[in-house]
Amino acid sequence: MSTIADAVTPAELPKLSLKSASDGEAGSGLLEVSLGPQHPSTHGVFRMDVVLDGERVLKLKPVFGYLHRNHEKIGENTTYLGSMPYTDRLDYFCSLTNNWAYAFAVEKLAGLQVPERAEYIRVITAELTRLQNHASLAGFLLQDMGASGTPLMYAFREREKILDLFESLTGARMMCNYMRFGGCRCDLPAGWLEQTRQVVDNFPRFLDEFEALLNENEILMSRTQGVGVVSRELAINASITGPMLRAAGVNYDIRKVDHYGIYDRFNFRVPLGDHGDVYDRYMVRVLEMRESVKILQQALRDIPAGPIVDPKAKLRGFRPKAGEAYGRIEAPKGELGFYLISDGSPNPYRYRVRPPSLINLTILEDMCLGQMVADVVVILGSVDIVMGEADR
């Protein structure tokens, strides 16, 4: 197996190996380090091969596949409904948005209409998912910088309240398996809307607290400002999506672009960054949470009564007619898409996931080159990856 040090041309770098580096031969001082897959700061089983000159990163190669579970092939061998619980396990922080993206693609394929109440429930659950994802991401990011405990625990305290809501609605905190083709599985339990209103109305208080705790913190600023800069052009060329793209200053939010579901009814803004550094990515997420709270307040105010599932949708013996469909939504991490080809059988002929985590990770090397090795960890944290989704 060739190492990445071999791949570097001799003109750029002297030939090196761990032995020569430790012996101090050839005067190189270069060191090849394998970060992960069990490294505590690598957000799941993710590995990077890093070539270091002192503390500067000269080369970085991500190594994927430690959490590969054959998701797409399983999807081709189970029924359309049978893949729904597997989508929970893609990005296990945001099972409800994964459900929505998959249900959205199948609904496009089969031509199902989602009733109004179900659309509102979907928006509410998806925005709650975004809140808890961004809150915990901010906590993890700070944890990566060495703020061990406090911000993460505060974020998890709020996340727990949202997970409690998910549990009383869907029966599970994380593996919700809640949405169905043409609607949702069950109606809201009694009192759920009031509880949600309470959580949502209290959320800005947490955000104020979190921002007071961190935003002006000098250590946070010096660790994140100007670190891991992504230019507009690079972000667009590498098809980066989600908060990472918006932090680079590109105004692209699928909720605004596609108006999927009923997002055109809500009044919200898309926060954009200027510099594309880690600090901007952090701030974009904090601001997005505030916008999500706004969407939630509008949705909770307007939610109508009515059926929650399309009467044409059937649970068993579901066979969409032959064709193909691509459904995409703005998941908390970026554009999450499902591409399905049906040949009229109960299983999809082709089942493909476009995972935001994987595609956002592809520019990791561009962000890390020339940075300190301690910043690599912070930059990786700011990408917001979940390896369940990147490896599938």
Add this chain to the structure above:
Amino acid sequence: MLGEGIIKGMAETARNFLGSYVSEDRLTTVQYPEERLPQKEAARNFPFLLFDGKDPHIGLRCVACQICEKECPPQCIYIVKSKDKKPDYVGKPQFYPSVFDIDTSVCMSCQICVEVCPFEAIKMDTEYELSTSDRFGELLLNKDKLAKPNEYYQKIHPTEAAEVDERLAAEKAKAGAKAKAEAEAKAKAAALPKPTVPIPAAVPAGAK
């Protein structure tokens, strides 16, 4: 001033720390297992089989249609259909599962078996303290371990169980009324005098 932001943040931490002595809202830790949160009604864990009445064999609602076995995404259900039949809750003779196994080490608690079951025979349990030292025998639940009475279901999911019971009672009443009507019609037909014109015999086979 350098360090102002850090001091502000520290003040926030102190507020949270001191606040945890006075405000329930800030002290969220639950001292499990001494302390437990109340179970949510929708909570779900592994599935179980429902039976009516006292005897799990006689009252078992499952008719071994094997729909759940087919639909289960990780394929953790194994059913063998019986050779003979037993009466179900409306009195109609039905097959029953002679073997019904669920491998809980494979099950992912997705609830799809519950949704596709047309007989309200399989439901989700809420028990979660299931650790065991034997990963083969204890995690493969057989029919005897899975069968639980309807009263248990009513206890863990009261709202849902009430709906199911109502629907089943309505079905039973309908089936009973139908059976009664049929019996009455039969009795009536028997009581009527025989028609003078004999009913033409069935068309001989092969006449079409």
